[in-house]
Amino acid sequence: MSSTQKWLIFGAGGHGKVVADLIRAAGMDVAGFVDQSGVGRVAEPGGAVVVGLQDEFLSGGKPSSLPATVAIGNNRVRLELIQKLTELGWELPALIHPKAVISQSATIGHGSHVMAGAVINAASQIGEGVIINTNATIEHDVIIDSGVHISPGAVLAGEVEVGQGAWVGAGAVVINGVEIGANAIVGAGAVVIKDVPAGATVVGNPSRVIKTQ
Template structure:
């Protein structure tokens, strides 16, 4: 497997691959000053072989742009110390970190990050390029729109819809639907500005 993005986030993804006995051939990074990351070589161009690839970049919009340029088969990585219901659907490019719980009939889109110790309850819908940060919690029936980030330790109560390309601040408590492109902080969460992407 190749990991596109030689960074701290890439190291965490490398650990998930190794925990699943998946061989990492190399990182890929457009920064020509990088030649090694976490003990693996760094290539500056996409190789020609058909090995699966994961985009190991934390920024949601950057991950989307890169995904639109890559023709390689995209993998999925799930930490063996996560708990995922057999009815959950997870699409290509998504990574699930250690300690995550994803409950029944939830759908997770493409190129998402479900980060360390996040909790995603039943019947949630997580669209493409979303990042659910460490220790955040989504109650049942929550919908998260494309490209949104749920900040570290944030909570979203049941049935809430968070629009696309929103940023929910660390520790925020979301009790009302959030429109597209909103930046939200506080308890209860309040919109402080619109997100420019």
Template sequence: MLLYGASGHAKVILSILKAMNQEVTGIFDDDPEKKEIHSIPVVGSYRADFLPNEPMIIAIGNNTIRRQLSGQIRHSFGTAVHPSAQIDTSAQISEGTVVMHGAIVQADARLGRHVILNTAATVDHDCVIGDFVHLAPGVTLCGSVSVGAHTLIGAGSVIAPNLTIGSRCLIASGSVVTTSIPDGAIVRGNPARIINRKSFRTL
């Protein structure tokens, strides 16, 4: 396996892959000051000819950067699921997605491409998670929640059942969402309220 990104997020993914007995053979990063993480060499900026048959995971938490890089990379993409995660056999996990320590994915849930399901986050039955979504540590999605692409749901937030969270939203940490949220909304609070809207021209 190869990684792109040599940050703290990459350290967690390395931990997952080690627990999976998956060898990591190199890490790409554009910062020339970074030389290694946990004895894994940082080999410099991305090169399509470096171990071209090895799958890769983009180890970057920012949804927008992860999306941009995914369109530039020629390698295939792998997945990483920590052994402590509980994944129902009917759930679907797409390429590039990472499921971290203690996370739970229930029956018929679907996780899109390059999703981050962070530590101890819970995705209940029939949820649909779009591409490049980040569910931060301790997030709880109740049943049949839909989350649009590129959305970040902050640590400890709770999303009530049967709601739709739009694309490119930001749900602040600790929010309790009890109504559906439109695209581009920034929400906060308990109950969560829209406090701003993103301009899609800047995304």
């Protein structure tokens, strides 16, 4: 891919600003944002604007030859949009910050974002549309399903499994071999020492369930 490659970013919120920085840090550029509203407005400090409405881009097939990425914080919405764009033939490569450290034996699915300072170690598998945020650590043999968000500074020890749509909060620690169920939420700073059921919210050290779906 050319160092001058330009990207379209779906989603002009806070995560979109971070992804714009990631793209530029990787030596590429931002062609513009696609959002639900606000065509023409400047969407981030680098000066890129909203160039079109999401519904217009989703109707009538694939209107651009540019690669695109989905920068939406909501896990479910992000994954659904990635799947729609994939069906329409959009190219959605993973984006990896040059200051991230990725094992050669790790795999990262399309549409995923790996931010500055993140570490993904040997034999880990990252699904599509996953956010591995700033300074997060993914140890060996971790399996992360699609549409997951691993927040800044979180640590997943070896052989952890994270189900689709789950969210691991900032600074949380998950010990070896624990399974985080689909759509579960691990609160910021939690220390998880046993499996978390699907749809549950856990907080504290050691973590405890405070909410279930």
